[in-house]
Amino acid sequence: MKKIGIVGSGNVATHLVIAFKEKGMDIAGLFSRNHHSAHEICERFSIPYFETIEQFKQVDLIIVCVSDDALANLIPQLAQYAPTATTSGTIDVLQFDHLKDVGVFYPLQSFTTGKNVAFDTIPIFIEASSDAFAQTLKDIGTKLSCEVHFISAKQRQHLHVAAVMVNNFTNHLMTLAADYLKKENIPFEWLQPLILETVDKLSSISPYDAQTGPARRNDQQTIDRHLSLITNEELKQLYIQFTKSRQTTYNHD
């Protein structure tokens, strides 16, 4: 069984530790610049705490779960000790292909510490500097999930852009909607059935076909009324931009 080392102690590191542990895989140690959260994870899941990165000498694979901007500095340091893969959706790991084994192990999900996820349905995207290392990463991925795919850096980066749109942008819109309703003393929870149905119907209908609302129907009076009800200028501009975009999309119906 491969001995896995983890770098980082944030959302992805925590979820990967949980998933590896659930599958009985061997986590040989965890290192993070954040000693406090690293200690917490190590204690909670009974895994060795690495004080220094030299300790990764004893592992077969390092998975680096740190912020994208830290990777260019960290990957070359870690790769001298063991084959190293990052969980990043955007980094072009082949810029390091002069190093021995570097790769990507990108699980496409929104991970938040404290919120459980079913890892076996999460697609994991693999890329590596050699076929052998890609296969190793695929084998590890297959233990966690039934959806493991090889993908180029370019495709993964496009996927990440789309992931930001469907998850981060949508989530931001919900935050804005929640704030908007709070000012009017209206519970955000009343939108829950609508939010769930919005996502649920995408399993049987394309997002294009699923769209409803005033912009699709060209109900200009409703759009104008909505704009008069929004006082926050930033929110108003977003409403205008989204409405324009939707009108452009459905104009040729």
Ligand SMILES: NC(=O)c1ccc[n+]([C@@H]2O[C@H](COP(=O)([O-])OP(=O)(O)OC[C@H]3O[C@@H](n4cnc5c(N)ncnc54)[C@H](OP(=O)(O)O)[C@@H]3O)[C@@H](O)[C@H]2O)c1
């Ligand atoms: N969250 C997701 O949904 C998700 C999904 C797929 C892939 N990813 C990718 O997974 C990676 C980690 O994301 P995350 O959500 O787990 O991030 P996170 O929760 O913010 O955790 C980031 C970790 O990186 C550490 N870190 C930040 N800057 C560092 C630096 N300069 N040197 C060393 N360590 C540093 C942080 O330490 P401190 O606590 O000290 O800041 C923390 O342990 C990213 O590449 C991200 O793109 C994330």
